[in-house]
Amino acid sequence: VALESDLHEALAKQQFQLHYQAQMSGGVLSGSEALVRWLHPQRGLVPPDEFIPLAEETGLILQLGAWVLETACAQLVQWAANPELSHLSIAVNVSARQFRKPDFVSQVGEILSRTDANPKRLKLELTESLLVEDVDDVIEKMHELKNIGVGFALDDFGTGYSSLYYLKHLPFDQMKIDRSFVRDILDDTNDATIARTIVTLAQSLGLGVIAEGVESLEQLEFLAELHCHAYQGYYFSRPLPIDEFEEYALGY
Ligand code: G
Ligand code: G
Ligand code: MN
Ligand code: NA
Numbered sequence: 001v002a003l004e005s006d007l008h009e010a011l012a013k014q015q016f017q018l019h020y021q022a023q024m025s026g027g028v029l030s031g032s033e034a035l036v037r038w039l040h041p042q043r044g045l046v047p048p049d050e051f052i053p054l055a056e057e058t059g060l061i062l063q064l065g066a067w068v069l070e071t072a073c074a075q076l077v078q079w080a081a082n083p084e085l086s087h088l089s090i091a092v093n094v095s096a097r098q099f100r101k102p103d104f105v106s107q108v109g110e111i112l113s114r115t116d117a118n119p120k121r122l123k124l125e126l127t128e129s130l131l132v133e134d135v136d137d138v139i140e141k142m143h144e145l146k147n148i149g150v151g152f153a154l155d156d157f158g159t160g161y162s163s164l165y166y167l168k169h170l171p172f173d174q175m176k177i178d179r180s181f182v183r184d185i186l187d188d189t190n191d192a193t194i195a196r197t198i199v200t201l202a203q204s205l206g207l208g209v210i211a212e213g214v215e216s217l218e219q220l221e222f223l224a225e226l227h228c229h230a231y232q233g234y235y236f237s238r239p240l241p242i243d244e245f246e247e248y249a250l251g252y
Contacts, residue, residue, distance in 0.1 A: 004054055006040065011063055015039050018071050019239035022248060023091070023210060025230040029252045031089030033125070033232060034072045035239045036064070056097055065098040069108065073117035075242070080118060084250055091123040091153055096130045100137075105144045112148070119149030125176070126152060128160025135166050142171050153210070158194060168205065175202045177228070179213020185222055192222070199226045 010016060017039060020032035038046040055061040072090045079085035098104065112119050124145070130138055142152055153174040154167075158181060177198050181191045195211070202209035211223045214233030223231065237248055 003046075003051070004058060007038075007051055007054060007058070007060055010038060010040075011060075011067060015041070016064065016067060017241070018068065018075070019241055020090070020245035021232060021239040022237040022245070023089075023230065023232045024236055025208075025210070027229075029088070029249055030230070031091065031121075031123070032245060033091040033093075033239070034068065034075075035093070036068055052095070056095055059097070061095045061097055062101065065095060066107065066111070068092055069111050070115065073111050073115040073122065076117040076121045077115055080121075085246065088249060089121045089123055089151075091125050093125045093155065096127070099126060099130055099141065105141050108145060108150065109148060112150075120151070122149075123151040123153055123173070125155040126172075127155045128157070131163070131166050131170070132161055135169075139170060146171050158198060164201075167201075172207055174208035174210055174230075176232075177209060177211040179233070182211050182213045182219055182223070182233070183215075186218055195223065195228070196226050199228050203227070 015038055017037050018034045019037050020034055022029055023031045023033060025031075036048055036052075038048075038051055040046050052061070055064050069092055072092050076090055079088055101107070108124075111117075112122070126138075146152070151173045152171065153176055154170075154172045155176050156178045157175045159178045175198060177195055181194050181198075183191070185191050185195055199209050208230060209228055210230035210232055211219075211228050212232050214220055214223065214231045214235045216235055219233075220231060220235060237245075240248060
């Protein structure tokens, strides 16, 4: 309960921050995933696994989600002014509850025009949980956002219930191989088979594919042999505060 009441004040008190994790594609840094952090005055850094579910239950995720989008778009605008950073994209995680709001599309459009961010640099990460009901609504919203240039990645692919039928009808740009399949990819032939299947599926649907949770060169090489050419994980970088991420990006 204490955490919950603190959470309500956290936005007003500006206790949230975004960290950025590198995304590599074709051997170069192509962008980042924005991951929210809560710097609690007593508890220190509270990981999202502890407060995102709470924010979803209480509905605070709607305001938090809007703040994340706004902060990411403002960041894109800053990068746009620097030729060394202007190509970088930001992927933002969107909760089902946030995406389901009837005005989600206009909210994103409003944030993009107010901040003047390039929609082509913004990618929204959706999870399979969204694809279980009212898929028509999801398809419609995705198309509206795609029409203004926003991209989509299917997060945690393989851990949920997506039907391959819907996958064909949803305008995703990229699938993310969940890190649970990457972790033991060198030793577990089932995981290796699943990863290979996801890469093949993405290719045949004409989608990009990125592997999450890449921690070692051996995992990277294995994935490259499967023709997965985009990666995210500690092998390259942990999620970093903005200053450190920019330093990382400029050193690239
Ligand atoms: O690295 P990590 O501990 O940051 O993230 C843990 C979980 O929290 C992941 O499932 C991630 O998708 C989720 N998460 C991180 N940032 C956000 C955010 O801004 N919005 C939502 N909805 N989920 C997030
Ligand atoms: O659920 P989602 O994929 O949005 O969240 C990404 C989560 O994965 C974050 O918690 C992030 O910190 C974590 N993560 C990113 N790279 C790695 C990695 O290489 N290893 C592990 N164990 N976790 C990672
Ligand atoms: Mn994600
Ligand atoms: Na994921």
